[in-house]
Amino acid sequence: MARPLLELSGITKRYGDLVANDDVSLRVAPGEVVAMLGENGAGKSTLMKVVYGLVRPDAGTVAMDGVPLDIGSPKDAMAAGIGMVTQEFSLVETMTVAENVALSGLGLGPLDRAGTRRRVVEAMERVGVTLEPDRLVGTLSIGERQRVEIVKALFHDCRVVILDEPTAVLTPQDVQALFATVRRLQAAGLGILIVSHKLREVAEISDRVVVLRRGRLVGERATATVRDEELAALMMGGSTAEVGAQVTADDGATGDVEAALGMTDVPVVAPAAPAAAATSGEPVLRLTGLTVTRDGRDVLSGIDLTVGAGEVVGLAGVSGNGQTELVDVLSAVVPVSAGSLEVDGRDVTRAGVGERLAAGLGRLTEDRRGSVVPQMSVEYNLVLEDLPQYTRRGLLDRRAVRAHAEAMIERFDIRARPTDAVATLSGGNMQKVLLARALHRRPRVLVAAQPTRGLDIGAYRYVHQQLDELGTQGAGVLLVSEDLDEIRSLSDRIVVLFRGEVVGELPVSEATPDRLGVLMAGGGSA
Numbered sequence: 306m307a308r309p310l311l312e313l314s315g316i317t318k319r320y321g322d323l324v325a326n327d328d329v330s331l332r333v334a335p336g337e338v339v340a341m342l343g344e345n346g347a348g349k350s351t352l353m354k355v356v357y358g359l360v361r362p363d364a365g366t367v368a369m370d371g372v373p374l375d376i377g378s379p380k381d382a383m384a385a386g387i388g389m390v391t392q393e394f395s396l397v398e399t400m401t402v403a404e405n406v407a408l409s410g411l412g413l414g415p416l417d418r419a420g421t422r423r424r425v426v427e428a429m430e431r432v433g434v435t436l437e438p439d440r441l442v443g444t445l446s447i448g449e450r451q452r453v454e455i456v457k458a459l460f461h462d463c464r465v466v467i468l469d470e471p472t473a474v475l476t477p478q479d480v481q482a483l484f485a486t487v488r489r490l491q492a493a494g495l496g497i498l499i500v501s502h503k504l505r506e507v508a509e510i511s512d513r514v515v516v517l518r519r520g521r522l523v524g525e526r527a528t529a530t531v532r533d534e535e536l537a538a539l540m541m542g543g544s545t546a547e548v549g550a551q552v553t554a555d556d557g558a559t560g561d562v563e564a565a566l567g568m569t570d571v572p573v574v575a576p577a578a579p580a581a582a583a584t585s586g587e588p589v590l591r592l593t594g595l596t597v598t599r600d601g602r603d604v605l606s607g608i609d610l611t612v613g614a615g616e617v618v619g620l621a622g623v624s625g626n627g628q629t630e631l632v633d634v635l636s637a638v639v640p641v642s643a644g645s646l647e648v649d650g651r652d653v654t655r656a657g658v659g660e661r662l663a664a665g666l667g668r669l670t671e672d673r674r675g676s677v678v679p680q681m682s683v684e685y686n687l688v689l690e691d692l693p694q695y696t697r698r699g700l701l702d703r704r705a706v707r708a709h710a711e712a713m714i715e716r717f718d719i720r721a722r723p724t725d726a727v728a729t730l731s732g733g734n735m736q737k738v739l740l741a742r743a744l745h746r747r748p749r750v751l752v753a754a755q756p757t758r759g760l761d762i763g764a765y766r767y768v769h770q771q772l773d774e775l776g777t778q779g780a781g782v783l784l785v786s787e788d789l790d791e792i793r794s795l796s797d798r799i800v801v802l803f804r805g806e807v808v809g810e811l812p813v814s815e816a817t818p819d820r821l822g823v824l825m826a827g828g829g830s831a
Contacts, residue, residue: 308371309334310496311356311387311465316365318351325351326362327520333465333496338487340499340511340528342540346732348520349500353467356498357389358382369465388458389467394450398443402436406457428459431493432486446826447623448479455486465496472506473787476623477822484510502540504533505790516540587650589614589665589750589781594644597630597805604630605805608644612750612781617772619796619813620785623825627805628785629671632754635783636668637661649749662690667748671755671785673735679728683719684710686727687742713741718767733764740771750781757791769795789821803827 309332318326326348333339343349354360356367358376366373369385376382382389396405406428407421425438434452442450451471458466468487472480487497487510501507507514508528516524516539524539588611595608605627612618622628633639635646637658646654648664656664670676677686684706688695695705710723719737721730727738736756743751753772757765772782772795786792792799799816801809801824809824 310369311498312368312371313352313356314366314368316352316355316362316367318355318360318362324520326355329365329517329520329522331515331522331525333498335464335494335496336491337513338491338497338499338511340501340507340514341517342502342504342507342514342536343517344502344540346519347517347540349517350469351520352517353389353469353498353500356382356387356467383458383461383463386462386464387467388461388463388465389469390451390454390458390471391469392471392473394454396442396450396453399441401439401441402445402453402456403438405442405453406460424460425456428456431459432456432489434486446479447625448475448482448826451475451479451483452486463495465498466490467498467500469500470502471499472501472503473624476825477789477818478826479822480506504536507536508533587614588612588647589649590783591647592644593647595631595634595641595646596643597634597639598642599630603642603805605634608807610783610800610807612783614749614779614781615776616798617776617782617784617796619792619799620783620802621789621792621799621821621825622802624787626825627802628754628787630805631802632668632670632752632785635661635666635752636670662746665749667743667746667751669736669739669743669751669753669756671758673732673739676739677727677735680726682724683714683721683727683730683738684723686738687713690742691746713738713745717741717744717771731764733767736764736768740768744771744775747778748775748780750783751775752783752785754785755787756784757786757788789818801825 311333312330313332314330316326316329317324329348329352331339331341341349341352351360355362356376358378358381361377367376368374369387374381374385376385376387379389397408400408403422403425406425422438429436429438432452432455434456436445436449436452436456442453445453455466471483475483487499490497499507499511511528514524514526514528514531514536515522516526516536518540524536526536590610590612592608592610595605595610596603597605608631610618620628620631630639634641637656641654644654645652648661648666651664653661653664653666678689687710688706692701695702695709707723713719714721714723717737717740719730719741720734721738727735730738751772756768756772769791772784775782782795784792784795793813793816796813796816799811799813799821800807801811801821803825804827808827811820811824
């Protein structure tokens with residue numbers, strides 16, 4: 306291995322009793338793409354914040370070209386040649402591309418506009434970015450904005466680029482454009498560190514993979530020789546055989562490891578029985594001309610959408626195009642400005658949460674922690690939406706609450722005791738609590754928003770099984786996810802949102818990444 310550009314040695318960071326990074330050491334060589342894998346909470350983001358000067362480590366060193374650095378801020382990191390592109394872009398929409406790039410390097414004194422613009426163009430040419438420097442950032446797509454962030458990093462002559470979950474909000478076409486940019490940087494001798502949890506993308510772009518679990522670096526492999534199951538086992542903490550068994554125990558399918566981890570591009574068509582049920586019955590969810598106005602602007606405009614009995618409808622779109630607002634409307638968090646909403650034939654447009662639940666609407670919102678009372682026990686969180694059923698003469702029937710919790714814990718395989726505080730549960734078990742709360746009512750339609758985000762393989766598979774079961778029981782599911790592989794593997798139909806409007810609808814058999822990507826970017830209709 307060549308002498309590393311970037312070298313981390315013994316990085317440790319504690320927050321009270323929590324050890325976010327535990328003696329982590331890794332290297333990135335010139336012209337090398339290193340991928341860092343790990344589930345949510347593994348310590349990836351903390352480690353990158355240490356490298357970029359956003360967090361001070363308690364122990365360990367960061368070095369460039371063998372020289373230890375004292376990085377106390379992003380300015381120090383940039384001066385040392387380290388650039389970082391985060392998931393949340395820091396761009397000013399009312400300024401031009403060139404102005405946004407220059408803004409990150411302004412100091413005291415007059416601004417050399419012509420010289421700055423020339424340097425911005427040179428930075429663009431290094432990675433093949435063809436954006437007009439004088440174009441307003443507010444007119445750019447998400448993928449174009451990400452490329453502006455990369456140009457910002459190169460503007461400071463960085464030699465190591467950190468990309469934190471770079472594909473999370475991109476269309477498939479934008480992902481390929483990003484990878485082309487990464488390959489150009491690699492060819493120019495830069496070191497690239499990509500933080501991700503998607504094995505398929507890691508396999509396509511990286512030379513080497515390092516795996517973090519619970520703050521520790523637990524494995525390092527050459528991408529060309531490592532098997533998917535081996536990486537999954539490192540991420541999850543089990544053996545290769547155990548991880549394979551987790552995702553094949555039900556049907557012995559051979560491709561489920563890749564599907565569960567987002568490694569396949571082949572759409573998996575839902576079973577025939579649920580699809581048939583979906584086309585034969587009345588819709589269990591119907592939105593007609595649904596509009597939501599905020600600050601004088603329509604964030605949802607004229608949404609027409611149906612979900613049939615036994616049908617799973619996937620809702621796709623680049624993050625920020627109205628998916629969150631639609632879930633909020635369905636959950637009665639945000640009022641409808643115009644149009645109508647029906648659940649199982651019942652108009653609930655102006656109804657509150659209780660009335661919608663009674664009509665047969667179940668909900669699984671993307672804000673997992675915001676849907677529970679963290680310090681409250683599992684048993685009380687399970688009955689939060691049904692307190693009248695467990696109240697006798699104005700007092701809570703604790704025996705009935707306990708019996709219900711024990712039944713739900715067994716049925717949904719929740720790894721907790723009834724008295725455990727929900728805050729102590731893993732993300733997967735917390736999601737199972739929410740599933741139990743939503744599904745024990747036997748809803749006619751379930752709105753499931755980002756249902757597997759941050760879950761391990763076992764919990765991922767379990768959630769999918771529950772959604773499949775709903776379909777076989779004749780209920781409908783509206784699946785809202787930013788994971789196209791998840792949507793394509795579970796859905797019968799896929800509806801695409803762009804800027805708050807439905808721009809296309811495809812049966813899953815026709816929903817290729819290319820077709821979905823065009824729709825997600827607002828191009829064409831289907």
